[in-house]
Amino acid sequence: MDGYLTRRRHEQLRAQVRSFIAEEIRPRLPLKGIDARLDPTLIRRMARKGWVGLTIPKAYGGRGEGHVAKLIVTHEIARVSPGLAAELQACQLGLAGLLNLGSEHLKHKWLPRIAHGEILPTITVTGRDSGSHIKGITATAHRDGDEWTINGGKAWIGASHVADIHCVVLRTSEGTGDDCLTAFLVEAEREGVQPLQHQESVALEGFSFGEVHFTNCRIPDANRIGDVGEGEAVASSSSILYGRLNLGAVALGILEAILDAVVQHTTQRHLYGKPLIKHPVVNDQVGKIQANVTSARMLAYMAAHLLDRGEDADAELMTAKYQIAEQAVASATLAMEIFGAYSLFPDESPIAQLLLDAHAMRPPAGTPGIQRLRLGQQAAGLLKSDSWSRRFASPRHSGVLARLSGD
Numbered sequence: 001m002d003g004y005l006t007r008r009r010h011e012q013l014r015a016q017v018r019s020f021i022a023e024e025i026r027p028r029l030p031l032k033g034i035d036a037r038l039d040p041t042l043i044r045r046m047a048r049k050g051w052v053g054l055t056i057p058k059a060y061g062g063r064g065e066g067h068v069a070k071l072i073v074t075h076e077i078a079r080v081s082p083g084l085a086a087e088l089q090a091c092q093l094g095l096a097g098l099l100n101l102g103s104e105h106l107k108h109k110w111l112p113r114i115a116h117g118e119i120l121p122t123i124t125v126t127g128r129d130s131g132s133h134i135k136g137i138t139a140t141a142h143r144d145g146d147e148w149t150i151n152g153g154k155a156w157i158g159a160s161h162v163a164d165i166h167c168v169v170l171r172t173s174e175g176t177g178d179d180c181l182t183a184f185l186v187e188a189e190r191e192g193v194q195p196l197q198h199q200e201s202v203a204l205e206g207f208s209f210g211e212v213h214f215t216n217c218r219i220p221d222a223n224r225i226g227d228v229g230e231g232e233a234v235a236s237s238s239s240i241l242y243g244r245l246n247l248g249a250v251a252l253g254i255l256e257a258i259l260d261a262v263v264q265h266t267t268q269r270h271l272y273g274k275p276l277i278k279h280p281v282v283n284d285q286v287g288k289i290q291a292n293v294t295s296a297r298m299l300a301y302m303a304a305h306l307l308d309r310g311e312d313a314d315a316e317l318m319t320a321k322y323q324i325a326e327q328a329v330a331s332a333t334l335a336m337e338i339f340g341a342y343s344l345f346p347d348e349s350p351i352a353q354l355l356l357d358a359h360a361m362r363p364p365a366g367t368p369g370i371q372r373l374r375l376g377q378q379a380a381g382l383l384k385s386d387s388w389s390r391r392f393a394s395p396r397h398s399g400v401l402a403r404l405s406g407d
């Protein structure tokens with residue numbers, strides 16, 4: 001171990017990301033308006049660096065890096081652009097289900113192209129009608145011989161308008177049984193796939209998240225990910241093993257950006273003849289934000305490290321996502337107070353935008369209410385499902401074996 005839960009290769013990666021930020025991202029900031037949300041230039045450049053496919057095993061053409069590497073890239077980018085980091089992590093989510101439950105045919109066909117940044121995937125689960133209630137999904141897939149016909153709509157899909165393939169979870173049988181959903185890989189160019197008009201959002205500048213509709217879209221059965229009825233497992237393995245840490249990573253970057261802004265402001269602005277930071281109340285507030293950043297870093301790096309070691313880390317992943325997002329919201333609120341009137345004008349300070357960005361980390365990959373629900377169930381021994389990290393991230397899982405054997 002050469003650094004803080006990192007190795008030398010991780011620190012080399014961090015240096016590469018920082019120089020990309022300086023050369024490619026900073027000169028393009030601020031990323032404002034729908035055109036910036038729909039501009040794929042930066043996400044494609046990041047993908048070609050191999051940052052979408054960091055966790056793809058070498059056996060499938062990837063770099064075989066782990067979750068610590070993914071965390072480093074995501075939070076470093078989020079520190080300057082939470083929207084771009086959100087876009088990057090959304091594409092990483094798209095490959096997770098494929099990696100965990102896809103057939104060898106699908107993995108060999110698509111993972112090398114994702115690893116080389118030729119194509120961008122999405123995870124397409126949420127519908128306006130379902131949200132946290134995944135078994136409430138109404139978009140359907142009906143089997144017709146060796147093909148399926150897909151109909152219905154999906155909402156709030158990260159990278160919806162720039163991606164090349166969608167990992168879609170659909171209803172394949174009635175009711176709310178454990179096997180009512182199935183996952184499919186659907187190419188964005190396929191007939192019957194249509195992204196709807198993009199809406200402006202108040203948060204995450206540069207992040208494309210929107211609606212995708214399917215109308216009598218026909219796909220071969222070979223595009224199915226996992227068995228019929230395994231759709232919830234595809235969605236959960238993606239959300240739990242990738243989503244929770246990814247959103248925690250974006251929230252960590254937001255927290256670091258808040259601290260950067262607060263330190264700059266309180267050391268430069270003078271009141272009563274001295275810098276703001278020299279006033280004990282303000283010093284105390286900055287100390288609280290610093291503590292939030294440090295504890296968020298510890299949570300995120302520890303959870304990523306446990307995943308890379310193949311440990312059972314479900315509770316740590318839940319806690320990291322929940323706590324870091326909440327600490328980001330709390331720190332942004334404190335920063336609003338510290339900045340006073342300056343906080344209300346985007347040209348004067350980034351704080352109001354960061355507050356909105358922090359709030360945007362709450363709904364995806366499990367709302368705060370859902371995380372507390374699951375953690376409470378875990379405390380009382382009431383959690384029904386087996387550990388997802390034990391199932392898919394342990395060295396016994398074929399994807400992990402492929403990574404280890406390629407090392």
Ligand SMILES: Cc1cc2nc3c(=O)[nH]c(=O)nc-3n(C[C@H](O)[C@H](O)[C@H](O)COP(=O)(O)OP(=O)(O)OC[C@H]3O[C@@H](n4cnc5c(N)ncnc54)[C@H](O)[C@@H]3O)c2cc1C
Pocket residue numbers: 086090093122123124125126130131132133155156157158159209360361363364365366367368369370373
């Ligand atoms: C930035 C961002 C990126 C996203 N990216 C993607 C993506 O790439 N792909 C994708 O498929 N989706 C994506 N989503 C959608 C995301 O998955 C949903 O927002 C999430 O599932 C929550 O659904 P909802 O927003 O409809 O909230 P709801 O599920 O309607 O929840 C509303 C409120 O009810 C509470 N609640 C709901 N159920 C329970 C319960 N059982 N117990 C206690 N409280 C409960 C929640 O805690 C919340 O406070 C994204 C969303 C955002 C904001």
